[in-house]
Amino acid sequence: MRLLYLGDIVGRAGRDVVVANLPTARERLRLDFVVANGENAAHGFGITPKLCDDLYAAGVDVVTLGNHTWDQREIVPHLDAEPRLLRPLNYPAGTPGKGVGIYEAPRGKKVMVVQVMGRLFMDPLDCPFAAVEKELRKIRLGPGGADAIIVDVHAEATSEKMALGHVCDGRASLVVGGHSHIPTADAQIFTGGTAYQTDAGMCGDYNSVIGMKKDAAIHKFVRKTPGERLSPADGDGTLCAVFVETDDRTGLALRVAPLRIGPRLAENWPDA
Numbered sequence: 001m002r003l004l005y006l007g008d009i010v011g012r013a014g015r016d017v018v019v020a021n022l023p024t025a026r027e028r029l030r031l032d033f034v035v036a037n038g039e040n041a042a043h044g045f046g047i048t049p050k051l052c053d054d055l056y057a058a059g060v061d062v063v064t065l066g067n068h069t070w071d072q073r074e075i076v077p078h079l080d081a082e083p084r085l086l087r088p089l090n091y092p093a094g095t096p097g098k099g100v101g102i103y104e105a106p107r108g109k110k111v112m113v114v115q116v117m118g119r120l121f122m123d124p125l126d127c128p129f130a131a132v133e134k135e136l137r138k139i140r141l142g143p144g145g146a147d148a149i150i151v152d153v154h155a156e157a158t159s160e161k162m163a164l165g166h167v168c169d170g171r172a173s174l175v176v177g178g179h180s181h182i183p184t185a186d187a188q189i190f191t192g193g194t195a196y197q198t199d200a201g202m203c204g205d206y207n208s209v210i211g212m213k214k215d216a217a218i219h220k221f222v223r224k225t226p227g228e229r230l231s232p233a234d235g236d237g238t239l240c241a242v243f244v245e246t247d248d249r250t251g252l253a254l255r256v257a258p259l260r261i262g263p264r265l266a267e268n269w270p271d272a
Contacts, residue, residue: 001109001148001248002029004259005176006036006060006241007183010204010211011044011232015051017239018203019058021261026059029243029259029272033105034059035113035150037178039066040202044212044232046071049078052085061103062086064115066154066179067122069097088117088154090131100135102146109147112139116164118155118179128153128160129167136171141251148173148251155179158198165196173251174244176200181210183240183258183265193252201240206264208233238262243270 004025009018018036025031036055038047046068055063062084069087070076079087079097089099100114114135116128132151139145149172153161161177168175170192177184183201190196202211209217212230219227241259246252257270 001032001105001111001246003111003148003150003174003244003246004029004031004034004241005150005152005174005200005244006034006203006239007200008037008040008066008178008181008202008204008211009055010040010181010202011234013232013234013237014202014204014211015041015054017237017262018060019054021239022059025259025261029270032109033061033103033111033148035062035064035152036060037066037152037154038063039068039154040204040211040232042072044230046075048072048074049082052078052082056084061105062101062113064113064152064154066117086113086115088115088125089135090116090126090128092126099131102139105147112146112149113152114149115152115154118153118157118160120155120157120160122156128155128164132164132168136168141171141173142249146251147248148246151175153177158184161198162196165194166190169194170252173246173253174242174256176242183260187242187256187258189253189256193250195242195244195253195256197242197256197258200242203239203241204237205233205235206238206262207235236263238264240265
């Protein structure tokens with residue numbers, strides 16, 4: 001199978017670059033399944049049902065969220081109504097929505113998507129390691145289970161993301177991190193066959209401070225006084241994603257490579 005994970009979509013710049021380029025990417029890379037993190041899609045803070053629909057129409061199969069899940073109140077009932085929308089799995093029991101789903105892909109294939117949120121320097125949620133372990137014990141990767149498993153780790157600390165990647169090695173097709181909005185250069189396949197990248201980066205305007213307008217962000221660091229509310233930079237967006245091709249027999253990764261489209265970072269297309 002051919003899978004793509006799109007990093008955090010930030011504001012209009014991020015939405016526009018995804019909508020403009022994803023249909024071409026799906027065709028050129030012959031993609032079977034696309035996951036996108038949409039937690040910053042609504043002016044940098046959360047997502048709305050309408051924006052979810054726009055992403056689905058552009059070719060996204062599943063939208064994941066993160067620490068900005070609750071920023072748009074209208075999304076809360078949508079979390080229970082829309083199976084293609086996932087929030088972090090390790091929120092407490094009874095929280096609206098779900099953090100794992102199994103989805104149909106072409107040729108009758110099944111893709112499981114799991115999202116967890118880290119705890120280092122973030123909200124003290126339930127243990128992400130235990131949450132992932134529980135799901136991977138329910139459904140195995142390969143014949144008789146899921147044809148591909150994608151684990152989305154929304155976390156601040158690179159060490160926590162990498163530790164989760166190694167825990168999943170051999171049991172997931174891809175473990176990919178998000179949240180820092182900066183693409184890391186460590187795309188690799190672990191010894192057990194799981195593709196990994198610490199952070200996919202963001203889809204947004206990189207002439208910014210992690211997607212936000214520079215002046216307001218700099219003011220917060222320099223002045224330490226209340227200032228203009230952070231808002232997304234609105235220049236030309238760059239799309240950052242992680243591409244994985246898996247072995248149809250095992251679900252493990254055969255290759256992994258970054259996909260970058262846009263004006264600010266060096267463009268990169270994986271070999272089709």
